[in-house]
Amino acid sequence: MKKTFKKEERLCSKRKIDSLFHRGSSFIVYPFRVVYLIASESEALTPVEVILSVSKRRFKKAHDRNRIKRLIREVYRVQKNEILYEEVNKLSVHLDIAIQYVGKEELDYEFLFVKMNKALKQLVHEISS
RNA sequence: AAGCAAACUGGUUCUAUCGCUGUCUCAGAAAUGGGAAAGAGGAAAGUCCGGGCAACAUAGAGCGACACGCUUCCUAACGGGAAGGAUGCCUCCGGGUAGACAGAAAGUGCCACAGAAAAGAUACCGCCAGGCAACUGGUAAGGGUGAAAAUGUGAGGUAAGAGCUCACGGUAUUGUAUGGUGACAUGCAUUACGGUAAACCUCGUGUGUUGAAAAACCAAAUAGGUUGCGAGCAUUAAAGGCUGCUCGUCUUUUUUUCUUCGGAAAACUCGCAAUGGGUAGGUUGAUGGAGCUUGUGCGUGAGUGCAAGCCUAGAUAAAUGAUAGAAGUCCUUACUCAAGGAUACAGAACCCGGCUUACAAGGUUUGCUUCUUU
RNA sequence: GCCCAGCUGGCGGAAUUGGUAGACGCGUUGGUCUCAAACACCAAUAUCUUCGGAUGUGCCGGUUCGACUCCGGCGCUGGGUA
Numbered sequence: 142m143k144k145t146f147k148k149e150e151r152l153c154s155k156r157k158i159d160s161l162f163h164r165g166s167s168f169i170v171y172p173f174r175v176v177y178l179i180a181s182e183s184e185a186l187t188p189v190e191v192i193l194s195v196s197k198r199r200f201k202k203a204h205d206r207n208r209i210k211r212l213i214r215e216v217y218r219v220q221k222n223e224i225l226y227e228e229v230n231k232l233s234v235h236l237d238i239a240i241q242y243v244g245k246e247e248l249d250y251e252f253l254f255v256k257m258n259k260a261l262k263q264l265v266h267e268i269s270s
Numbered sequence: 271a272a273g274c275a276a277a278c279u280g281g282u283u284c285u286a287u288c289g290c291u292g293u294c295u296c297a298g299a300a301a302u303g304g305g306a307a308a309g310a311g312g313a314a315a316g317u318c319c320g321g322g323c324a325a326c327a328u329a330g331a332g333c334g335a336c337a338c339g340c341u342u343c344c345u346a347a348c349g350g351g352a353a354g355g356a357u358g359c360c361u362c363c364g365g366g367u368a369g370a371c372a373g374a375a376a377g378u379g380c381c382a383c384a385g386a387a388a389a390g391a392u393a394c395c396g397c398c399a400g401g402c403a404a405c406u407g408g409u410a411a412g413g414g415u416g417a418a419a420a421u422g423u424g425a426g427g428u429a430a431g432a433g434c435u436c437a438c439g440g441u442a443u444u445g446u447a448u449g450g451u452g453a454c455a456u457g458c459a460u461u462a463c464g465g466u467a468a469a470c471c472u473c474g475u476g477u478g479u480u481g482a483a484a485a486a487c488c489a490a491a492u493a494g495g496u497u498g499c500g501a502g503c504a505u506u507a508a509a510g511g512c513u514g515c516u517c518g519u520c521u522u523u524u525u526u527u528c529u530u531c532g533g534a535a536a537a538c539u540c541g542c543a544a545u546g547g548g549u550a551g552g553u554u555g556a557u558g559g560a561g562c563u564u565g566u567g568c569g570u571g572a573g574u575g576c577a578a579g580c581c582u583a584g585a586u587a588a589a590u591g592a593u594a595g596a597a598g599u600c601c602u603u604a605c606u607c608a609a610g611g612a613u614a615c616a617g618a619a620c621c622c623g624g625c626u627u628a629c630a631a632g633g634u635u636u637g638c639u640u641c642u643u644u
Numbered sequence: 645g646c647c648c649a650g651c652u653g654g655c656g657g658a659a660u661u662g663g664u665a666g667a668c669g670c671g672u673u674g675g676u677c678u679c680a681a682a683c684a685c686c687a688a689u690a691u692c693u694u695c696g697g698a699u700g701u702g703c704c705g706g707u708u709c710g711a712c713u714c715c716g717g718c719g720c721u722g723g724g725u726a
Contacts, residue, residue: 144288144289145289145290146289146290147290148290148291151587152587153586153587153588154550154551154587155550155587156550158587192587193587194587202315202616202617203315203616203617204615204616204617205616206617207591207617208617211591211592212591212592214289214290214591214592215288215289215591215592215593216592218288218289218290218592219288219289219592250592250593316717316718317645317646317647318716318717369706370706370707370715370716379661380661380662381662381663381709382662382663382664382709382710383663383664416709417708417709417710418709465708465709466707466708468706468707468708468714468715468716469661469662469714470661481645481646482645483645483646483725483726619645626716626717626718627717627718
């Protein structure tokens with residue numbers, strides 16, 4: 142399976158985002174806060190839809206926010222297939238996720254890679270239990 | 271030569287792997303897949319001004335509010351820019367530099383403390399005259415206070431004094447002559463004399479309001495609106511009461527109006543169909559323009575005319591990336607190889623023109639300081 | 645994206661037609677009271693200092709004799725709008 146990250150894999154609908162933050166569960170694996178919601182039925186083309194966010198309050202400059210979001214997106218894109226998609230397909234459910242960055246400063250790629258691995262594994266553990 | 275400051279300039283490239291966005295193209299019925307070329311800035315920022323564009327409003331005029339304020343020019347326009355003028359400051363006297371640079375001679379307000387007095391002089395010490403004195407009258411030279419003291423100097427004049435008078439000045443008003451497109455400059459006459467308009471204000475000029483989350487179009491499901499059609503109208507039925515049960519009997523099965531008592535009409539409820547508004551969502555707005563590059567003419571200049579060439583981001587919970595390696599530029603150590611370090615500020619959100627602010631190394635120019643040599 | 649408001653000691657918060665900055669409260673420190681403490685009362689409390697003064701209202705400038713106050717620019721904080 143390809144390590145793509147297209148429009149269909151991103152969460153764009155305002156209504157779904159509202160219900161995700163309103164009814165979803167969450168946990169923290171520093172520097173990420175993960176909010177997820179299991180939806181049994183969906184007309185979406187992909188098993189998982191995800192939204193990334195970096196707070197404007199913590200990072201004033203658009204340049205810094207862009208940099209962090211790109212790093213998170215890269216780290217998620219590379220690892221999502223092996224860890225997350227297999228399990229979700231096995232359970233045949235649909236999943237909405239929000240990944241928020243709660244760190245106070247910019248961190249490097251290696252650190253974020255390890256942490257994202259941990260976060261996704263925990264997410265798999267949560268949904269399967 | 272070194273250091274510091276300011277202004278201008280400047281804003282690095284290639285390869286590999288894995289991705290993103292729209293465009294073109296090939297395959298395909300479609301979904302989709304393959305390929306190609308392209309994909310952040312000088313400030314994209316702050317949102318401080320000016321326009322385009324859109325919707326709404328709008329007979330004309332005035333009041334109010336806000337903004338601006340020397341002249342000529344540039345510009346689509348501007349509170350921006352260019353060239354000048356006057357004023358202040360600095361000066362090596364060549365010049366440089368700064369500013370919201372109309373009006374205090376329309377009116378109102380304010381000018382703390384100190385001081386006699388802060389603006390139509392109620393004069394503390396003083397000066398002069400009168401008086402034995404207390405004190406009364408005249409005065410604004412001198413003293414002192416203050417950020418600022420009634421336009422400055424000299425003479426006349428007087429009891430002492432005073433723009434009270436005169437002469438020469440200062441700043442300004444008005445008129446006029448000459449030069450200049452003009453601000454203005456110079457001369458003559460005239461009248462005036464505290465400051466403050468980034469106090470109210472007056473004069474002149476300009477501004478309709480709101481912003482692309484504006485606005486236009488398409489529009490699923492659900493709910494509701496409007497219109498049309500049909501049904502609800504039954505007693506051979508259903509529910510309930512009387513009763514232990516059955517029979518029997520009673521009540522209810524919408525409301526109003528009209529009625530020839532058969533029904534009819536309207537409302538109401540339900541169903542079906544049509545229809546307009548309109549939410550989620552989508553499309554347009556929205557990227558070919560006051561466009562960029564080069565050459566050339568005009569102009570002191572900001573700019574502008576002509577010709578040739580070019581097409582150069584278009585996202586929308588928001589792409590333009592990540593990782594690894596190499597090169598370039600510069601700095602330090604070394605002075606032959608080499609090693610270490612630095613590579614800024616910062617991310618389009620309808621589009622332009624300005625202003626303001628941020629910015630590593632290197633380069634150019636100017637100024638200041640120190641040292642060395644002649 | 646668009647539009648507003650605010651910024652004063654350690655903290656909250658006064659002070660404006662421009663005229664001695666820090667009223668008042670909380671806190672802190674010292675003293676009185678007490679065997680000791682609490683409460684109460686009194687005093688001090690921006691920074692530097694050569695003890696004469698100098699600096700200081702987010703920062704940088706301007707207007708003014710004089711600026712927390714008026715004006716321009718920048719920074720930070722908070723709010724509104726969908």
